[in-house]
Amino acid sequence: MIDMPIQESAPLKAEARGLSFHYGEVRALKNIDMPIRDKKVTALIGPSGCGKSTYLRCFNRMHDLYPGNRYEGEIRFYPDDANLLAPEIDPIEVRMRIGMVFQKPNPFPKSIYENVAYGLRVRGESNKRALDDKIEQALRGAALWDEVKDRLGELASRLSGGQQQRLCIARALATDPELLLFDEPTSALDPIATGAIEELIHELKKRVAILIVTHNMQQAARVSDYTAYMYLGEMIEFGKTDEIFIKPQDKRTEDYITGRMG
Protein backbone atom coordinates (compact mmCIF):
# COMPACT_ATOMS: atom_id res chain seq x y z
CA MET A 1 0.00 0.00 0.00
CA ILE A 2 1.17 3.45 -0.81
CA ASP A 3 -0.88 5.42 1.66
CA MET A 4 1.94 6.90 3.61
CA PRO A 5 1.09 10.36 4.75
CA ILE A 6 4.13 12.53 4.29
CA GLN A 7 4.13 15.61 6.42
CA GLU A 8 6.77 17.47 4.62
CA SER A 9 7.39 21.12 4.11
CA ALA A 10 9.61 20.73 1.02
CA PRO A 11 7.60 21.91 -1.97
CA LEU A 12 6.85 19.58 -4.86
CA LYS A 13 9.10 19.76 -7.93
CA ALA A 14 7.22 17.16 -9.88
CA GLU A 15 4.58 14.54 -9.34
CA ALA A 16 3.68 11.41 -11.27
CA ARG A 17 -0.04 10.81 -11.41
CA GLY A 18 -1.42 7.54 -12.73
CA LEU A 19 1.64 7.19 -14.95
CA SER A 20 1.73 4.17 -17.23
CA PHE A 21 4.15 3.53 -20.04
CA HIS A 22 4.06 1.16 -23.00
CA TYR A 23 6.91 -0.12 -25.16
CA GLY A 24 4.75 -1.12 -28.13
CA GLU A 25 2.41 -3.73 -26.66
CA VAL A 26 4.39 -4.20 -23.45
CA ARG A 27 3.17 -2.25 -20.47
CA ALA A 28 6.36 -1.38 -18.64
CA LEU A 29 4.97 0.95 -15.98
CA LYS A 30 1.67 0.52 -14.23
CA ASN A 31 -0.20 3.41 -12.78
CA ILE A 32 2.53 5.09 -10.79
CA ASP A 33 1.90 7.94 -8.34
CA MET A 34 4.92 9.56 -6.78
CA PRO A 35 5.93 12.99 -5.57
CA ILE A 36 9.38 14.43 -6.30
CA ARG A 37 10.28 17.03 -3.65
CA ASP A 38 12.37 20.06 -4.47
CA LYS A 39 15.95 20.11 -3.16
CA LYS A 40 15.62 16.51 -1.98
CA VAL A 41 17.02 13.27 -3.30
CA THR A 42 14.50 10.63 -4.29
CA ALA A 43 15.92 7.17 -4.93
CA LEU A 44 14.35 4.44 -7.06
CA ILE A 45 15.30 0.91 -6.07
CA GLY A 46 14.18 -2.49 -7.23
CA PRO A 47 15.42 -5.58 -9.07
CA SER A 48 16.67 -5.38 -12.65
CA GLY A 49 13.90 -4.94 -15.18
CA CYS A 50 11.46 -3.51 -12.65
CA GLY A 51 11.03 -0.33 -14.67
CA LYS A 52 13.01 2.16 -12.61
CA SER A 53 15.09 3.40 -15.55
CA THR A 54 12.01 3.44 -17.74
CA TYR A 55 10.29 5.58 -15.15
CA LEU A 56 13.24 7.94 -14.86
CA ARG A 57 13.41 8.40 -18.62
CA CYS A 58 9.79 9.54 -18.71
CA PHE A 59 10.81 12.74 -16.94
CA ASN A 60 12.89 14.07 -19.82
CA ARG A 61 10.82 12.39 -22.53
CA MET A 62 13.75 10.22 -23.59
CA HIS A 63 11.26 7.61 -24.81
CA ASP A 64 10.15 10.03 -27.53
CA LEU A 65 13.34 9.19 -29.42
CA TYR A 66 12.16 5.70 -30.24
CA PRO A 67 9.06 4.76 -32.22
CA GLY A 68 6.17 2.83 -30.71
CA ASN A 69 6.39 4.21 -27.17
CA ARG A 70 3.34 5.56 -25.41
CA TYR A 71 2.75 7.40 -22.14
CA GLU A 72 -0.46 7.43 -20.15
CA GLY A 73 -1.27 9.54 -17.13
CA GLU A 74 0.78 12.58 -16.31
CA ILE A 75 3.84 14.05 -14.66
CA ARG A 76 3.00 17.45 -13.21
CA PHE A 77 5.96 19.79 -13.17
CA TYR A 78 6.12 22.72 -10.75
CA PRO A 79 6.04 25.68 -10.49
CA ASP A 80 4.57 25.64 -14.01
CA ASP A 81 1.95 23.07 -13.01
CA ALA A 82 2.18 21.65 -16.51
CA ASN A 83 2.03 18.01 -17.61
CA LEU A 84 5.48 17.09 -18.97
CA LEU A 85 3.99 14.27 -21.01
CA ALA A 86 1.34 16.34 -22.76
CA PRO A 87 1.69 16.13 -26.54
CA GLU A 88 1.72 19.91 -26.85
CA ILE A 89 4.78 20.16 -24.59
CA ASP A 90 7.99 20.24 -26.61
CA PRO A 91 10.36 17.53 -25.35
CA ILE A 92 13.31 19.79 -26.19
CA GLU A 93 11.96 22.42 -23.78
CA VAL A 94 11.56 19.72 -21.14
CA ARG A 95 15.16 18.59 -21.58
CA MET A 96 16.37 22.17 -21.35
CA ARG A 97 15.10 22.27 -17.76
CA ILE A 98 15.67 18.69 -16.66
CA GLY A 99 19.23 17.36 -16.79
CA MET A 100 20.28 13.75 -17.01
CA VAL A 101 23.39 11.78 -16.05
CA PHE A 102 23.67 8.33 -17.58
CA GLN A 103 24.77 4.92 -16.39
CA LYS A 104 27.99 4.92 -18.37
CA PRO A 105 29.91 8.18 -18.62
CA ASN A 106 29.18 9.47 -22.13
CA PRO A 107 31.35 12.53 -22.73
CA PHE A 108 31.16 13.90 -26.26
CA PRO A 109 34.20 13.55 -28.55
CA LYS A 110 35.22 17.11 -27.75
CA SER A 111 37.43 18.97 -25.33
CA ILE A 112 36.63 19.15 -21.63
CA TYR A 113 35.66 22.80 -22.11
CA GLU A 114 33.38 22.10 -25.08
CA ASN A 115 31.67 19.25 -23.25
CA VAL A 116 30.55 21.55 -20.48
CA ALA A 117 29.77 24.33 -22.98
CA TYR A 118 27.53 22.00 -25.00
CA GLY A 119 24.20 22.75 -23.36
CA LEU A 120 25.00 26.46 -23.22
CA ARG A 121 25.78 26.52 -26.92
CA VAL A 122 22.58 24.61 -27.65
CA ARG A 123 20.80 27.44 -25.87
CA GLY A 124 22.54 29.98 -28.09
CA GLU A 125 25.16 31.28 -25.65
CA SER A 126 28.26 32.38 -27.56
CA ASN A 127 29.74 35.10 -25.35
CA LYS A 128 33.17 33.76 -24.44
CA ARG A 129 33.23 35.45 -21.06
CA ALA A 130 29.82 34.18 -20.03
CA LEU A 131 30.77 30.69 -21.20
CA ASP A 132 34.05 30.77 -19.27
CA ASP A 133 32.25 31.81 -16.09
CA LYS A 134 29.50 29.22 -16.33
CA ILE A 135 31.91 26.46 -17.24
CA GLU A 136 34.09 27.21 -14.23
CA GLN A 137 31.04 27.28 -11.98
CA ALA A 138 29.74 24.01 -13.37
CA LEU A 139 33.10 22.28 -13.02
CA ARG A 140 33.43 23.57 -9.47
CA GLY A 141 29.89 22.37 -8.79
CA ALA A 142 30.91 18.92 -9.99
CA ALA A 143 34.10 18.99 -7.86
CA LEU A 144 36.22 18.65 -10.97
CA TRP A 145 37.63 22.16 -11.43
CA ASP A 146 40.89 21.68 -9.57
CA GLU A 147 41.68 18.54 -11.52
CA VAL A 148 41.04 19.94 -14.99
CA LYS A 149 41.48 23.70 -14.84
CA ASP A 150 44.88 23.53 -16.56
CA ARG A 151 43.80 21.14 -19.28
CA LEU A 152 40.39 22.36 -20.41
CA GLY A 153 41.43 21.98 -24.04
CA GLU A 154 42.19 18.28 -23.74
CA LEU A 155 39.86 15.64 -25.11
CA ALA A 156 37.35 14.50 -22.50
CA SER A 157 38.09 10.87 -23.33
CA ARG A 158 41.52 11.31 -21.73
CA LEU A 159 39.91 11.63 -18.27
CA SER A 160 39.44 8.66 -15.95
CA GLY A 161 36.02 7.04 -15.68
CA GLY A 162 35.15 8.82 -12.44
CA GLN A 163 36.31 12.15 -13.82
CA GLN A 164 34.30 11.56 -16.99
CA GLN A 165 31.18 10.97 -14.94
CA ARG A 166 31.78 14.16 -12.94
CA LEU A 167 32.29 15.92 -16.27
CA CYS A 168 28.89 14.63 -17.37
CA ILE A 169 27.45 16.02 -14.14
CA ALA A 170 29.16 19.37 -14.82
CA ARG A 171 27.72 19.28 -18.33
CA ALA A 172 24.24 18.83 -16.91
CA LEU A 173 24.81 21.50 -14.22
CA ALA A 174 26.06 24.15 -16.65
CA THR A 175 22.56 24.96 -17.82
CA ASP A 176 21.08 25.28 -14.31
CA PRO A 177 18.58 22.43 -14.46
CA GLU A 178 15.69 22.36 -12.00
CA LEU A 179 15.63 18.59 -11.74
CA LEU A 180 18.55 16.21 -12.20
CA LEU A 181 18.00 12.61 -13.25
CA PHE A 182 20.69 10.08 -12.38
CA ASP A 183 20.45 6.66 -14.02
CA GLU A 184 22.71 4.37 -11.96
CA PRO A 185 25.48 6.96 -12.16
CA THR A 186 28.09 4.91 -10.29
CA SER A 187 27.53 1.43 -11.70
CA ALA A 188 30.57 1.75 -13.98
CA LEU A 189 32.83 3.31 -11.34
CA ASP A 190 35.20 2.07 -8.67
CA PRO A 191 34.41 2.60 -4.94
CA ILE A 192 36.49 5.77 -4.61
CA ALA A 193 34.92 7.43 -7.65
CA THR A 194 31.53 6.26 -6.38
CA GLY A 195 32.18 7.95 -3.04
CA ALA A 196 33.05 11.19 -4.81
CA ILE A 197 29.81 11.13 -6.80
CA GLU A 198 27.75 10.39 -3.71
CA GLU A 199 29.33 13.31 -1.87
CA LEU A 200 28.58 15.44 -4.88
CA ILE A 201 24.93 14.45 -4.81
CA HIS A 202 24.81 15.61 -1.19
CA GLU A 203 26.09 19.02 -2.27
CA LEU A 204 23.88 19.27 -5.34
CA LYS A 205 20.64 18.73 -3.50
CA LYS A 206 21.06 22.13 -1.87
CA ARG A 207 20.34 23.60 -5.28
CA VAL A 208 18.24 21.15 -7.25
CA ALA A 209 15.78 18.29 -7.00
CA ILE A 210 17.36 14.89 -7.70
CA LEU A 211 15.85 11.63 -8.85
CA ILE A 212 18.28 8.74 -8.82
CA VAL A 213 18.01 5.14 -9.96
CA THR A 214 20.32 2.79 -8.16
CA HIS A 215 20.63 -0.95 -7.82
CA ASN A 216 22.76 -0.45 -4.76
CA MET A 217 20.60 -0.27 -1.66
CA GLN A 218 23.36 1.07 0.54
CA GLN A 219 23.74 3.90 -1.93
CA ALA A 220 20.03 4.67 -1.75
CA ALA A 221 20.24 4.67 2.03
CA ARG A 222 23.29 6.94 1.99
CA VAL A 223 22.23 9.59 -0.50
CA SER A 224 18.46 9.83 -0.55
CA ASP A 225 15.74 11.50 1.50
CA TYR A 226 12.94 9.48 -0.08
CA THR A 227 12.95 6.02 -1.53
CA ALA A 228 10.57 4.24 -3.84
CA TYR A 229 10.64 0.48 -4.24
CA MET A 230 9.54 -0.70 -7.65
CA TYR A 231 8.74 -4.20 -8.79
CA LEU A 232 7.48 -5.44 -12.17
CA GLY A 233 6.55 -1.96 -13.33
CA GLU A 234 4.63 -1.08 -10.21
CA MET A 235 5.58 1.19 -7.39
CA ILE A 236 5.22 -1.00 -4.34
CA GLU A 237 6.17 1.44 -1.64
CA PHE A 238 7.26 5.02 -1.27
CA GLY A 239 8.37 6.87 1.81
CA LYS A 240 11.12 8.59 3.70
CA THR A 241 14.32 6.66 3.20
CA ASP A 242 14.94 5.85 6.86
CA GLU A 243 11.37 4.63 7.28
CA ILE A 244 11.56 2.44 4.19
CA PHE A 245 14.81 0.91 5.30
CA ILE A 246 13.93 0.53 8.99
CA LYS A 247 10.33 -0.55 8.87
CA PRO A 248 9.01 -1.22 5.40
CA GLN A 249 5.25 -1.62 5.28
CA ASP A 250 5.11 -4.04 2.39
CA LYS A 251 6.36 -7.62 2.65
CA ARG A 252 7.90 -7.38 -0.85
CA THR A 253 9.90 -4.30 0.05
CA GLU A 254 11.14 -5.97 3.18
CA ASP A 255 12.18 -9.07 1.24
CA TYR A 256 14.11 -6.97 -1.22
CA ILE A 257 15.81 -4.79 1.34
CA THR A 258 16.82 -7.67 3.52
CA GLY A 259 18.22 -9.47 0.48
CA ARG A 260 15.76 -12.32 0.32
CA MET A 261 14.86 -11.35 -3.23
CA GLY A 262 16.33 -9.63 -6.23
Add this chain to the structure above:
Amino acid sequence: MQGDFAQPASGRHAGGGRLARNVMRNLGESGIEMLLFAAAAVSVLTTLGIVYVLVSESINFFGRVPLLDFLTDTQWTPLFYDAHFGIMVLVSGTAVSSLVALAVAVPMGTVIAIYLSEFANSTVREVAKPVLELLGGIPTIVFGYFALLMVTPALQRIFPRLPGFSLLSAGLVMGVMIVPYVASLSEDAMRAVPMSLREGSYGMGATRLHTALHVVVPAAFSGLAASYVLAISRAVGETMILAVAAGMRPSLTWNPAEPAATITSYIVQVALGDLPHGSLGYQTIFAAGLTLLLITLVFNILGQWLRRKFRENY
Protein backbone atom coordinates in the same frame (compact mmCIF):
# COMPACT_ATOMS: atom_id res chain seq x y z
CA MET B 1 22.96 -49.34 -20.20
CA GLN B 2 25.86 -51.61 -19.33
CA GLY B 3 26.03 -52.79 -22.91
CA ASP B 4 27.08 -49.35 -24.13
CA PHE B 5 30.21 -49.47 -22.09
CA ALA B 6 30.99 -52.95 -23.26
CA GLN B 7 31.39 -51.78 -26.85
CA PRO B 8 34.03 -49.07 -26.82
CA ALA B 9 34.83 -49.24 -30.54
CA SER B 10 31.28 -48.54 -31.61
CA GLY B 11 32.17 -45.82 -34.13
CA ARG B 12 32.67 -43.08 -31.59
CA HIS B 13 36.32 -43.97 -31.24
CA ALA B 14 37.05 -45.09 -34.76
CA GLY B 15 40.76 -44.70 -34.18
CA GLY B 16 40.71 -47.65 -31.88
CA GLY B 17 40.06 -45.68 -28.68
CA ARG B 18 43.73 -45.33 -27.82
CA LEU B 19 45.19 -41.91 -27.04
CA ALA B 20 47.66 -42.17 -29.88
CA ARG B 21 48.26 -39.55 -32.52
CA ASN B 22 45.68 -39.66 -35.23
CA VAL B 23 47.81 -39.71 -38.35
CA MET B 24 44.94 -39.31 -40.79
CA ARG B 25 43.51 -36.36 -38.92
CA ASN B 26 46.88 -34.64 -38.68
CA LEU B 27 47.41 -35.12 -42.39
CA GLY B 28 43.98 -33.65 -43.12
CA GLU B 29 44.65 -30.69 -40.86
CA SER B 30 47.99 -29.83 -42.38
CA GLY B 31 46.57 -30.28 -45.88
CA ILE B 32 43.82 -27.75 -45.18
CA GLU B 33 46.35 -25.43 -43.59
CA MET B 34 48.52 -25.54 -46.70
CA LEU B 35 45.52 -24.89 -48.92
CA LEU B 36 44.55 -21.84 -46.88
CA PHE B 37 48.12 -20.59 -46.88
CA ALA B 38 48.30 -21.02 -50.64
CA ALA B 39 45.11 -18.99 -51.07
CA ALA B 40 46.55 -16.18 -48.98
CA ALA B 41 49.89 -16.42 -50.72
CA VAL B 42 48.33 -16.06 -54.17
CA SER B 43 46.97 -12.60 -53.40
CA VAL B 44 50.18 -11.46 -51.75
CA LEU B 45 52.30 -12.84 -54.60
CA THR B 46 50.05 -11.19 -57.18
CA THR B 47 50.57 -7.84 -55.51
CA LEU B 48 54.31 -8.42 -55.31
CA GLY B 49 54.34 -9.47 -58.96
CA ILE B 50 52.54 -6.29 -60.02
CA VAL B 51 54.96 -4.16 -58.07
CA TYR B 52 57.89 -6.09 -59.53
CA VAL B 53 56.74 -5.63 -63.13
CA LEU B 54 55.94 -1.95 -62.60
CA VAL B 55 59.26 -1.24 -60.93
CA SER B 56 61.46 -3.26 -63.30
CA GLU B 57 59.90 -1.82 -66.45
CA SER B 58 60.04 1.64 -64.92
CA ILE B 59 63.75 1.21 -64.18
CA ASN B 60 64.27 0.58 -67.89
CA PHE B 61 62.18 3.64 -68.65
CA PHE B 62 64.07 5.88 -66.26
CA GLY B 63 67.33 4.59 -67.74
CA ARG B 64 66.31 6.37 -70.92
CA VAL B 65 64.34 9.34 -69.56
CA PRO B 66 65.81 11.29 -66.63
CA LEU B 67 63.56 11.39 -63.56
CA LEU B 68 63.84 15.17 -63.41
CA ASP B 69 62.45 15.51 -66.94
CA PHE B 70 59.68 13.08 -66.04
CA LEU B 71 58.63 15.25 -63.11
CA THR B 72 59.15 18.73 -64.56
CA ASP B 73 58.51 18.58 -68.30
CA THR B 74 55.28 20.34 -69.29
CA GLN B 75 54.51 18.16 -72.28
CA TRP B 76 53.53 14.53 -72.63
CA THR B 77 54.15 13.43 -76.18
CA PRO B 78 55.81 10.01 -75.89
CA LEU B 79 54.74 8.86 -79.36
CA PHE B 80 55.83 11.96 -81.25
CA TYR B 81 59.11 12.29 -83.05
CA ASP B 82 59.99 15.08 -80.57
CA ALA B 83 59.10 12.99 -77.52
CA HIS B 84 58.43 14.58 -74.14
CA PHE B 85 57.63 12.72 -70.94
CA GLY B 86 56.19 15.21 -68.45
CA ILE B 87 53.97 13.10 -66.14
CA MET B 88 52.55 16.27 -64.57
CA VAL B 89 50.42 16.62 -67.69
CA LEU B 90 48.62 13.42 -66.84
CA VAL B 91 48.69 14.08 -63.10
CA SER B 92 46.92 17.40 -63.65
CA GLY B 93 44.14 15.68 -65.59
CA THR B 94 43.78 13.07 -62.82
CA ALA B 95 43.84 15.73 -60.10
CA VAL B 96 41.25 18.00 -61.74
CA SER B 97 38.82 15.21 -62.57
CA SER B 98 39.22 13.75 -59.07
CA LEU B 99 38.63 17.11 -57.40
CA VAL B 100 35.46 17.62 -59.42
CA ALA B 101 34.32 14.14 -58.45
CA LEU B 102 35.09 14.72 -54.77
CA ALA B 103 33.30 18.06 -54.83
CA VAL B 104 30.19 16.05 -55.74
CA ALA B 105 30.72 12.83 -53.81
CA VAL B 106 31.90 14.08 -50.40
CA PRO B 107 29.11 16.58 -49.64
CA MET B 108 26.39 14.48 -51.24
CA GLY B 109 27.58 11.24 -49.68
CA THR B 110 27.90 12.82 -46.24
CA VAL B 111 24.48 14.44 -46.38
CA ILE B 112 22.88 11.18 -47.51
CA ALA B 113 24.68 9.33 -44.70
CA ILE B 114 23.51 11.84 -42.10
CA TYR B 115 19.97 11.57 -43.37
CA LEU B 116 19.95 7.77 -43.44
CA SER B 117 21.65 7.37 -40.08
CA GLU B 118 20.03 10.14 -38.05
CA PHE B 119 16.73 11.09 -39.66
CA ALA B 120 15.29 8.32 -41.83
CA ASN B 121 13.03 5.78 -40.20
CA SER B 122 13.94 2.13 -40.55
CA THR B 123 11.60 1.52 -43.50
CA VAL B 124 13.15 4.30 -45.58
CA ARG B 125 16.62 3.16 -44.64
CA GLU B 126 15.97 -0.45 -45.57
CA VAL B 127 14.75 0.59 -49.02
CA ALA B 128 17.18 3.44 -49.69
CA LYS B 129 20.42 1.74 -48.79
CA PRO B 130 20.19 -1.24 -51.16
CA VAL B 131 18.99 1.06 -53.96
CA LEU B 132 21.94 3.32 -53.33
CA GLU B 133 24.32 0.39 -53.33
CA LEU B 134 22.81 -0.75 -56.63
CA LEU B 135 24.10 2.50 -58.08
CA GLY B 136 27.58 1.28 -57.17
CA GLY B 137 27.01 -1.85 -59.25
CA ILE B 138 26.45 -0.04 -62.56
CA PRO B 139 29.38 -0.71 -64.92
CA THR B 140 31.54 2.37 -65.24
CA ILE B 141 31.40 2.24 -69.02
CA VAL B 142 27.67 3.01 -68.70
CA PHE B 143 28.50 6.02 -66.55
CA GLY B 144 31.02 7.04 -69.21
CA TYR B 145 28.44 7.12 -71.98
CA PHE B 146 25.98 8.80 -69.65
CA ALA B 147 28.55 11.57 -69.17
CA LEU B 148 29.28 11.83 -72.89
CA LEU B 149 25.75 11.66 -74.25
CA MET B 150 23.60 13.17 -71.47
CA VAL B 151 25.62 15.28 -69.08
CA THR B 152 27.89 17.01 -71.59
CA PRO B 153 24.99 18.17 -73.81
CA ALA B 154 23.11 19.33 -70.72
CA LEU B 155 26.15 21.26 -69.52
CA GLN B 156 26.60 22.74 -72.98
CA ARG B 157 23.20 24.39 -72.63
CA ILE B 158 24.49 26.23 -69.58
CA PHE B 159 28.04 26.76 -70.85
CA PRO B 160 27.74 26.90 -74.65
CA ARG B 161 31.50 26.94 -75.12
CA LEU B 162 32.09 23.68 -73.28
CA PRO B 163 33.82 21.20 -75.63
CA GLY B 164 32.34 17.78 -76.39
CA PHE B 165 34.89 16.12 -74.10
CA SER B 166 35.70 17.67 -70.75
CA LEU B 167 37.08 16.85 -67.32
CA LEU B 168 34.07 18.60 -65.85
CA SER B 169 31.36 16.31 -67.14
CA ALA B 170 33.47 13.18 -66.61
CA GLY B 171 34.32 14.35 -63.07
CA LEU B 172 30.69 15.12 -62.22
CA VAL B 173 29.50 11.71 -63.31
CA MET B 174 32.43 10.06 -61.57
CA GLY B 175 31.34 11.90 -58.41
CA VAL B 176 27.84 10.48 -58.75
CA MET B 177 29.34 7.04 -59.19
CA ILE B 178 31.33 7.41 -55.96
CA VAL B 179 28.42 8.79 -53.88
CA PRO B 180 27.14 5.34 -52.84
CA TYR B 181 30.54 4.31 -51.49
CA VAL B 182 30.90 7.47 -49.44
CA ALA B 183 27.28 7.35 -48.25
CA SER B 184 27.35 3.69 -47.34
CA LEU B 185 30.68 3.75 -45.49
CA SER B 186 29.88 7.02 -43.74
CA GLU B 187 26.50 5.72 -42.69
CA ASP B 188 28.11 2.61 -41.24
CA ALA B 189 30.54 4.80 -39.31
CA MET B 190 27.78 7.02 -37.94
CA ARG B 191 25.55 4.12 -36.99
CA ALA B 192 28.43 2.65 -35.03
CA VAL B 193 28.32 5.68 -32.74
CA PRO B 194 26.66 4.38 -29.58
CA MET B 195 23.13 5.48 -28.78
CA SER B 196 24.25 6.61 -25.32
CA LEU B 197 26.20 9.46 -26.93
CA ARG B 198 23.13 10.64 -28.83
CA GLU B 199 21.00 10.35 -25.72
CA GLY B 200 23.51 12.49 -23.88
CA SER B 201 23.08 15.17 -26.51
CA TYR B 202 19.29 14.94 -26.69
CA GLY B 203 19.27 15.00 -22.90
CA MET B 204 20.92 18.43 -23.05
CA GLY B 205 18.02 19.72 -25.14
CA ALA B 206 19.76 19.45 -28.50
CA THR B 207 17.80 18.91 -31.69
CA ARG B 208 18.36 16.03 -34.08
CA LEU B 209 20.37 18.20 -36.47
CA HIS B 210 22.52 19.66 -33.70
CA THR B 211 23.17 16.17 -32.35
CA ALA B 212 24.04 14.85 -35.80
CA LEU B 213 26.46 17.67 -36.62
CA HIS B 214 28.05 18.26 -33.23
CA VAL B 215 28.16 14.81 -31.67
CA VAL B 216 27.64 12.03 -34.21
CA VAL B 217 29.80 13.43 -37.03
CA PRO B 218 32.80 14.19 -34.78
CA ALA B 219 32.44 10.80 -33.09
CA ALA B 220 32.40 9.05 -36.47
CA PHE B 221 35.16 11.19 -37.90
CA SER B 222 37.70 8.43 -38.38
CA GLY B 223 35.17 6.41 -40.37
CA LEU B 224 34.13 9.43 -42.40
CA ALA B 225 37.76 10.23 -43.20
CA ALA B 226 38.30 6.65 -44.29
CA SER B 227 35.33 6.87 -46.64
CA TYR B 228 36.66 10.10 -48.15
CA VAL B 229 40.07 8.57 -48.70
CA LEU B 230 38.46 5.59 -50.38
CA ALA B 231 36.58 8.05 -52.58
CA ILE B 232 39.88 9.68 -53.57
CA SER B 233 41.42 6.31 -54.39
CA ARG B 234 38.47 5.40 -56.54
CA ALA B 235 38.48 8.74 -58.32
CA VAL B 236 42.20 8.57 -59.01
CA GLY B 237 41.96 5.01 -60.27
CA GLU B 238 38.75 5.41 -62.30
CA THR B 239 39.39 4.74 -65.98
CA MET B 240 36.42 4.14 -68.23
CA ILE B 241 34.42 7.30 -67.54
CA LEU B 242 37.47 9.43 -68.26
CA ALA B 243 38.51 7.46 -71.31
CA VAL B 244 35.05 7.89 -72.80
CA ALA B 245 34.03 11.38 -71.72
CA ALA B 246 37.14 13.40 -70.91
CA GLY B 247 38.87 13.16 -74.29
CA MET B 248 42.25 11.49 -74.25
CA ARG B 249 44.31 14.47 -75.28
CA PRO B 250 47.22 15.08 -72.89
CA SER B 251 47.31 18.71 -71.81
CA LEU B 252 48.65 20.39 -68.73
CA THR B 253 45.58 22.15 -67.43
CA TRP B 254 43.85 23.01 -64.21
CA ASN B 255 40.68 24.05 -66.00
CA PRO B 256 37.92 21.45 -65.66
CA ALA B 257 36.15 22.82 -68.74
CA GLU B 258 38.87 21.42 -71.01
CA PRO B 259 39.44 17.94 -72.35
CA ALA B 260 42.49 16.17 -70.97
CA ALA B 261 44.03 12.74 -70.52
CA THR B 262 44.47 11.26 -67.08
CA ILE B 263 47.03 8.68 -66.01
CA THR B 264 44.49 5.92 -66.34
CA SER B 265 43.02 6.97 -69.66
CA TYR B 266 46.51 7.30 -71.12
CA ILE B 267 47.32 3.76 -70.06
CA VAL B 268 44.16 2.50 -71.77
CA GLN B 269 45.00 4.39 -74.90
CA VAL B 270 48.50 3.01 -75.15
CA ALA B 271 47.64 -0.49 -74.01
CA LEU B 272 45.08 -0.71 -76.81
CA GLY B 273 47.58 0.42 -79.44
CA ASP B 274 50.14 -1.92 -80.96
CA LEU B 275 53.43 -0.68 -79.59
CA PRO B 276 56.28 -3.17 -79.70
CA HIS B 277 57.33 -4.64 -76.36
CA GLY B 278 60.38 -2.95 -74.93
CA SER B 279 59.93 0.26 -76.89
CA LEU B 280 60.08 3.48 -74.95
CA GLY B 281 56.42 4.21 -75.72
CA TYR B 282 55.49 0.84 -74.30
CA GLN B 283 57.49 1.48 -71.14
CA THR B 284 55.73 4.78 -70.47
CA ILE B 285 52.62 2.94 -69.33
CA PHE B 286 54.62 1.27 -66.58
CA ALA B 287 56.06 4.56 -65.42
CA ALA B 288 52.55 6.02 -65.45
CA GLY B 289 51.22 2.95 -63.64
CA LEU B 290 53.89 3.25 -60.97
CA THR B 291 52.97 6.91 -60.48
CA LEU B 292 49.34 5.89 -60.04
CA LEU B 293 50.31 3.22 -57.54
CA LEU B 294 52.36 5.70 -55.52
CA ILE B 295 49.53 8.25 -55.46
CA THR B 296 47.01 5.72 -54.18
CA LEU B 297 49.57 4.45 -51.69
CA VAL B 298 50.01 7.94 -50.29
CA PHE B 299 46.25 8.30 -49.84
CA ASN B 300 45.93 4.91 -48.22
CA ILE B 301 48.65 5.79 -45.74
CA LEU B 302 46.93 9.11 -45.11
CA GLY B 303 43.69 7.25 -44.51
CA GLN B 304 45.31 4.90 -42.02
CA TRP B 305 46.90 7.82 -40.23
CA LEU B 306 43.60 9.72 -40.02
CA ARG B 307 41.87 6.64 -38.68
CA ARG B 308 44.43 6.21 -35.93
CA LYS B 309 44.65 9.87 -35.05
CA PHE B 310 40.94 10.42 -34.69
CA ARG B 311 39.82 7.04 -33.45
CA GLU B 312 37.40 7.47 -30.58
CA ASN B 313 36.99 4.72 -28.07
CA TYR B 314 33.50 5.14 -26.82
